[in-house]
Amino acid sequence: MTAAPAAGRLRRVGREVRRIRIRPRFRGRELTLLVFVSFALVVGDVSLGATRLLKAAQEAGERVPSDLVVLAAPAVLATYIAGLFIVHAALVLAGRRTDQILLPTMGLLAGIGLLLMIRLPQDLAGRLGGLAQTQLLWLVIGLAIVAGLAVAVRNDVWLRRYKYTWAAVGVALLLATFVFGRDINGARLSVTIGPFSGQPSELLKVILVVFLAGYLSENRPLLVEESTRLGPFRLPPLPYLAPMVAMWAIALGIVIVQRDLGAALLFFAVFLLLLYVSTARFSFVVLGLVAFVLGAGLLYFVFDHVRTRIDIWVDPFADPNGAGYQVVQALHAFARGGLIGTGLGAGLPSIAGRPPIPALHTDFPFAALGEELGLVGILAVLGLYLVLVERGLRIASAAQDEFRAILAAGLSLVIGVQAFIIAAGNLKLIPLTGITLPFVSYGGSSLLANSVIVGLLIALSERTREPLPPPRRPGRLRRLLDRGAA
Amino acid sequence: MDAAVLAIWVLRLLFLALLYGFLWLVVRALVRDLRAAAREPTAELGRLVVTASPSGEPPAGVSFALDAITSLGRDVNNSIVLEDEFVSATHAALTYRGRAWYVEDLGSTNGTFVNGGQVDGLSPLAFGDEVQIGQVRLRLERARP
Numbered sequence: 262m263t264a265a266p267a268a269g270r271l272r273r274v275g276r277e278v279r280r281i282r283i284r285p286r287f288r289g290r291e292l293t294l295l296v297f298v299s300f301a302l303v304v305g306d307v308s309l310g311a312t313r314l315l316k317a318a319q320e321a322g323e324r325v326p327s328d329l330v331v332l333a334a335p336a337v338l339a340t341y342i343a344g345l346f347i348v349h350a351a352l353v354l355a356g357r358r359t360d361q362i363l364l365p366t367m368g369l370l371a372g373i374g375l376l377l378m379i380r381l382p383q384d385l386a387g388r389l390g391g392l393a394q395t396q397l398l399w400l401v402i403g404l405a406i407v408a409g410l411a412v413a414v415r416n417d418v419w420l421r422r423y424k425y426t427w428a429a430v431g432v433a434l435l436l437a438t439f440v441f442g443r444d445i446n447g448a449r450l451s452v453t454i455g456p457f458s459g460q461p462s463e464l465l466k467v468i469l470v471v472f473l474a475g476y477l478s479e480n481r482p483l484l485v486e487e488s489t490r491l492g493p494f495r496l497p498p499l500p501y502l503a504p505m506v507a508m509w510a511i512a513l514g515i516v517i518v519q520r521d522l523g524a525a526l527l528f529f530a531v532f533l534l535l536l537y538v539s540t541a542r543f544s545f546v547v548l549g550l551v552a553f554v555l556g557a558g559l560l561y562f563v564f565d566h567v568r569t570r571i572d573i574w575v576d577p578f579a580d581p582n583g584a585g586y587q588v589v590q591a592l593h594a595f596a597r598g599g600l601i602g603t604g605l606g607a608g609l610p611s612i613a614g615r616p617p618i619p620a621l622h623t624d625f626p627f628a629a630l631g632e633e634l635g636l637v638g639i640l641a642v643l644g645l646y647l648v649l650v651e652r653g654l655r656i657a658s659a660a661q662d663e664f665r666a667i668l669a670a671g672l673s674l675v676i677g678v679q680a681f682i683i684a685a686g687n688l689k690l691i692p693l694t695g696i697t698l699p700f701v702s703y704g705g706s707s708l709l710a711n712s713v714i715v716g717l718l719i720a721l722s723e724r725t726r727e728p729l730p731p732p733r734r735p736g737r738l739r740r741l742l743d744r745g746a747a
Numbered sequence: 748m749d750a751a752v753l754a755i756w757v758l759r760l761l762f763l764a765l766l767y768g769f770l771w772l773v774v775r776a777l778v779r780d781l782r783a784a785a786r787e788p789t790a791e792l793g794r795l796v797v798t799a800s801p802s803g804e805p806p807a808g809v810s811f812a813l814d815a816i817t818s819l820g821r822d823v824n825n826s827i828v829l830e831d832e833f834v835s836a837t838h839a840a841l842t843y844r845g846r847a848w849y850v851e852d853l854g855s856t857n858g859t860f861v862n863g864g865q866v867d868g869l870s871p872l873a874f875g876d877e878v879q880i881g882q883v884r885l886r887l888e889r890a891r892p
Contacts, residue, residue, distance in 0.1 A: 301765035308758035482871040604759040641766035662874045
């Protein structure tokens with residue numbers, strides 16, 4: 262007489278339909294911070310407008326108009342701020358006890374990005390219309406995604422259960438880019454379907470974190486076990502190393518086929534960080550770094566585009582008007598900015614109608630901010646990213662189970678690592694890789710992917726305890742459907 | 748002219764100051780959060796939630812804070828007493844070793860099951876796993892922050 266037969270009878274006991282009662286919940290901290298953010302953005306916009314007016318007057322040799330208080334692009338800014346408050350209202354109405362700091366922090370970062378887009382020449386966007394309008398459109402869609410995810414995602418079963426499906430989707434996206442992608446500036450990143458073009462690798466970073474969270478939370482006890490010894494290193498059982506090797510291979514594949522150094526660096530860094538977060542084994546990190554150095558060394562000797570990047574990094578002044586042009590211009594921009602910057606709109610006038618750095622709005626927004634807001638300004642921007650990462654790790658440490666913990670840590674680290682890679686690249690601390698500055702850079706795919714991250718983080722931060730579905734038990738699909746119906 | 752330049756200077760500095768003002772507000776909130784979290788005692792290493800208990804003692808829904816070693820069984824000397832006629836006197840033990848939880852069957856009559864599979868000897872237990880002891884089903888969860 263074992264207990265197992267009784268299980269069939271007992272399983273029915275806990276199955277009752279849970280109704281979600283929705284009662285608005287005031288979010289005072291978020292409201293205060295959003296009001297503050299709006300005020301800061303309006304001040305920044307007035308500063309930009311006044312500087313422009315003054316410069317125009319000086320160039321025309323006219324008297325300075327007495328009324329300098331003018332907004333640079335009032336409609337764009339007003340729409341954006343209204344969008345922020347609508348998301349806030351949606352979160353209040355949803356009545357969940359979720360994080361109140363992520364939205365204002367993201368809002369300020371994206372707002373600074375929007376001010377930058379208002380300030381830059383509007384024709385950088387290409388055929389879609391003005392730079393600021395296009396960025397605003399994507400921001401509004403991004404805010405809608407944040408609100409949608411933060412309100413609707415109450416259950417993570419659909420993420421945790423189908424981790425291999427998500428991984429397959431990610432690999433499919435990657436392959437689609439390999440096959441159908443167009444080459445832009447030597448990198449094969451974007452896929453065009455009809456009128457839309459997008460960069461699947463942006464979405465891939467979210468999918469990667471979901472898969473890793475699912476895999477690591479399930480196999481953590483096995484990964485911590487030591488059964489293989491390799492010199493001084495103690496390794497987990499060999500079959501469980503396979504995904505690690507696969508990740509390394511995927512990162513290298515991205516570099517070789519897609520020529521996207523930034524994404525490869527991001528994926529591998531996030532993978533190593535999550536491995537460390539879930540196992541607390543420093544030897545994994547050392548091993549990963551050794552593999553990374555070996556792979557990077559190999560790529561340096563085999564592939565031209567990798568060698569070019571490294572050579573530019575070592576000495577951009579070897580060819581200041583050719584290969585090293587962007588990096589040299591970025592360094593000059595930081596130098597012109599000095600301590601407090603030249604002020605929004607007062608940066609270097611464009612050379613023959615173009616900004617000095619071609620990819621200023623996507624790859625070098627950090628240099629542009631460094632010029633116009635100075636060291637003080639970019640330290641504040643880095644501080645904002647630090648806040649996002651801290652919030653994410655805090656959500657992870659308070660999470661109910663390992664999957665949620667690793668997911669929250671991974672999502673916030675994606676933003677942090679991304680910001681680090683591109684900021685350090687702009688500053689010539691590491692070789693420059695084409696990657697976006699989260700929320701600040703121009704670009705739809707990047708904004709949408711980062712909005713998904715913030716939306717998921719807010720949803721994950723809910724403090725009321727939802728009973729977890731016990732994993733690895735038969736009949737789970739049935740219960741998932743029940744939940745969906747409820 | 749001078750007034751205009753001065754006004755723009757003030758605006759620039761005000762914008763930078765506001766960025767730091769925002770950071771200050773946020774960091775203050777973060778520090779408060781961390782302090783509040785630190786005040787709460789988090790001595791427990793995990794929680795065991797009763798998901799099903801036909802005999803009603805302990806009732807379903809109750810959760811126990813776990814120490815490093817928790818014994819389960821019908822005997823009153825166990826850390827968690829399970830009043831169920833299919834539970835042995837000293838039935839099973841939950842132990843926290845290194846960084847992970849383990850469950851061990853202590854030679855019970857009916858055995859111990861993790862997620863429906865019978866445990867023999869020491870078996871690792873992840874958060875979210877369900878342990879069945881007699882007719883009582885318990886789920887291991889993270890400690891409350």
